[in-house]
Amino acid sequence: MSDLYRIENLRLALADMTAKPLFGPAPRIEILKGLSFGIAKGAVVGIVGGSGSGKSTLGRALVRLLEPSGGSIHFDGTDITHLPEAVLRPLRRRFQMIFQDPMSSLNPRHRVGTLIAEPLRLHRLDAIPDRVARALDHVGLPQNFATRFPHELSGGQRQRVGIARAIALEPDFILADEIVSGLDVSSQAQVLNLLERLVSDLGLTLAFISHDLSVIRRLCQRTLVLHQGRIVEDRPTAELFAAPASAYTRDLLEAIPLPDPSQPWL
Amino acid sequence: MSYLSIRNLSVRLKGGPPLLRRVSLDVGPGEVRGLVGESGAGKSMIGKAVLGILPPSVEVTGGEILLGGTDLLGLPPKDRRRRIGATCALIPQDPLTALNPSHRIEPQITDRLVNILGWTRAAARARARDLLEEVHLPDPERVLRAYPHELSGGMRQRILIASAFAAEPKLIVADEPTTALDVTVQKQILKLIREMQARHGTALVFVTHDLGVVSKVCQHLSVLYAGMVVEDARVADFFAAPRHAYSAALLAATPKYTDPDAGLNPVPDAVIDAVRAEVAAFDAAKARRGAA
Ligand SMILES: Nc1ncnc2c1ncn2[C@@H]1O[C@H](COP(=O)(O)OP(=O)(O)O)[C@@H](O)[C@H]1O
Ligand SMILES: Nc1ncnc2c1ncn2[C@@H]1O[C@H](COP(=O)(O)OP(=O)(O)O)[C@@H](O)[C@H]1O
Ligand SMILES: [Mg+2]
Ligand SMILES: [Mg+2]
Numbered sequence A: 001m002s003d004l005y006r007i008e009n010l011r012l013a014l015a016d017m018t019a020k021p022l023f024g025p026a027p028r029i030e031i032l033k034g035l036s037f038g039i040a041k042g043a044v045v046g047i048v049g050g051s052g053s054g055k056s057t058l059g060r061a062l063v064r065l066l067e068p069s070g071g072s073i074h075f076d077g078t079d080i081t082h083l084p085e086a087v088l089r090p091l092r093r094r095f096q097m098i099f100q101d102p103m104s105s106l107n108p109r110h111r112v113g114t115l116i117a118e119p120l121r122l123h124r125l126d127a128i129p130d131r132v133a134r135a136l137d138h139v140g141l142p143q144n145f146a147t148r149f150p151h152e153l154s155g156g157q158r159q160r161v162g163i164a165r166a167i168a169l170e171p172d173f174i175l176a177d178e179i180v181s182g183l184d185v186s187s188q189a190q191v192l193n194l195l196e197r198l199v200s201d202l203g204l205t206l207a208f209i210s211h212d213l214s215v216i217r218r219l220c221q222r223t224l225v226l227h228q229g230r231i232v233e234d235r236p237t238a239e240l241f242a243a244p245a246s247a248y249t250r251d252l253l254e255a256i257p258l259p260d261p262s263q264p265w266l
Numbered sequence B: 001m002s003y004l005s006i007r008n009l010s011v012r013l014k015g016g017p018p019l020l021r022r023v024s025l026d027v028g029p030g031e032v033r034g035l036v037g038e039s040g041a042g043k044s045m046i047g048k049a050v051l052g053i054l055p056p057s058v059e060v061t062g063g064e065i066l067l068g069g070t071d072l073l074g075l076p077p078k079d080r081r082r083r084i085g086a087t088c089a090l091i092p093q094d095p096l097t098a099l100n101p102s103h104r105i106e107p108q109i110t111d112r113l114v115n116i117l118g119w120t121r122a123a124a125r126a127r128a129r130d131l132l133e134e135v136h137l138p139d140p141e142r143v144l145r146a147y148p149h150e151l152s153g154g155m156r157q158r159i160l161i162a163s164a165f166a167a168e169p170k171l172i173v174a175d176e177p178t179t180a181l182d183v184t185v186q187k188q189i190l191k192l193i194r195e196m197q198a199r200h201g202t203a204l205v206f207v208t209h210d211l212g213v214v215s216k217v218c219q220h221l222s223v224l225y226a227g228m229v230v231e232d233a234r235v236a237d238f239f240a241a242p243r244h245a246y247s248a249a250l251l252a253a254t255p256k257y258t259d260p261d262a263g264l265n266p267v268p269d270a271v272i273d274a275v276r277a278e279v280a281a282f283d284a285a286k287a288r289r290g291a292a
Helices: A055-062 A085-092 A112-122 A128-138 A143-147 A155-167 A185-202 A213-219 A237-242 A247-254 B043-051 B077-087 B105-115 B121-134 B140-145 B153-165 B183-200 B211-217 B235-240 B245-253 B269-291
Strands: A003-015 A028-040 A044-048 A070-075 A095-098 A173-177 A205-210 A222-227 A230-236 B004-013 B018-027 B032-036 B058-067 B088-091 B171-175 B203-207 B220-225 B228-234
Touching: A003 A055, A028 A055, A028 A070, A028 A205, A028 A230, A044 A055, A044 A213, A055 A095, A055 A173, A055 A205, A095 A155, A112 A128, A112 A143, A112 A155, A128 A143, A128 A155, A128 A185, A155 A185, A185 A205, A185 A213, A185 B245, A205 A213, A213 A237, A222 A237, A222 A247, A230 A237, A230 A247, A247 B183, B004 B043, B018 B032, B018 B043, B018 B058, B018 B203, B018 B220, B018 B228, B018 B269, B032 B043, B032 B211, B043 B058, B043 B088, B043 B171, B043 B203, B058 B077, B077 B088, B088 B153, B105 B121, B105 B140, B105 B153, B121 B140, B121 B153, B153 B171, B153 B183, B183 B203, B183 B211, B203 B211, B211 B235, B220 B235, B220 B245, B228 B235, B228 B245, B228 B269, B235 B245, B245 B269
Parallel strands: A044 A205, A044 A222, A095 A173, A173 A205, B032 B203, B032 B220, B088 B171, B171 B203
Antiparallel strands: A003 A028, A003 A070, A222 A230, B004 B018, B004 B058, B220 B228
């Protein structure tokens, strides 16, 4: 049994700032309500659900940008649920997150090369220029892109930079949070092809968050459906599409407009 | 007979390259025309030209925008603004930024009716309440008093739809009205837009990058590349057999979950090269005409 991640009864509560009284602490609302699942080494797992279902919160917990309030997260055999930052730091290189809008998380005044090198410096790696060059290669960007600024890039190219930044660290696991949602269909397809190739070439394990089941179908062997902070379905993707078990999954599927005027829909 | 007829509309960045290249399209009363194409293709620019809200850095270099038979571009600016204000409306993309967070909903629907169209406050208020009912918002009185942040994204988009229909416009431009929404909410909102548009007999220009949505909402579509219409088709014909290689490739890139082997194919480089060559040939022909 070689699970890279083992999640048991994961709970996560956050302070609800919208309900904070004038004095005293804000009440806490439970966002993740007891999730259990594993992610096998080398797997590509889709995490799907409507907005507010808890996908990003789950993602942030997996890479320990958030600390769970209950249950446990084991990464490659290590319990990382409550590890303090100092102990976590060397592990961080092994799990990376890519965000939906790389522009807002990247410094717009830095060139692409600097942006990719930044996490490498933080982790005190050697031969940084080589690593940057290899990362650009892997994501199919020409070497001269290292000197460009983010605003000079298209949406698809920016997402490639986001991916390059993550894989340059040679992680075991990547969590991609809605990374193709803002892109044109053709760029979406290119980024998905790229991810597929990287997973097999680099032996990555990938969790892919999306609200779009069509994209998940294409990329992921297994799919978790999240609804209101709970897993309502966790199955091989092909089975889920053939016969969705939960009413919520069916709703999500039926809401997708197929490019076909004969599909009864509205 | 078309209500909106755009003839050979050309727009460019002032002193710069063309952004729209002799765009022509028609929309009849009660009809929906989709404008599709990748981002930057000029979809929003067409909508802005019709609504007279082109950015100042951009200028019209030729063509006509006929609205009910009158060329808007031939009217003095003041008359043009009045004509557009009385007959056209916009459903914008982002229901959050389109509403002013520090004002209650009521004035955001009624101010235009009162200040631009000269309605009385009471009439505008009654109209707003009726419309909120028509877009299926529960408790319209409460919604009128609410601030935008108290409402969900789907509710806010319903309000913008109500607001667009408030003055019974003959033409509505909907610019990616569901891009910011969930699939399940998107479905409800599209259903609502279609229902309202059909009931009111409004001509609708529907900007989207999603051919799935086009197949559900539109009767006609224009496929744009670099500000050029590469295909103008009836929806049924287009999905049966797109005529232009670029639009066929765009359709092949559109995900289709019922068929995991179809969809999500990148537009091939050869197709991009060919359509770029078409654009270049268009510009070269125009330069020759200009020189002659
Ligand atoms: N920092 C926060 N404080 C309080 N509530 C939050 C915070 N971040 C997210 N939430 C709430 O948690 C729920 C899940 O959010 P999120 O994980 O972002 O969902 P998703 O990514 O599926 O859209 C939502 O109801 C959201 O409003
Ligand atoms: N305010 C502006 N000033 C100058 N150029 C603009 C402006 N807005 C858009 N453009 C340019 O016009 C072209 C068409 O843009 P737009 O109509 O917004 O595309 P779409 O809506 O199809 O994504 C793009 O090349 C874009 O960069
Ligand atoms: Mg999210
Ligand atoms: Mg646009």
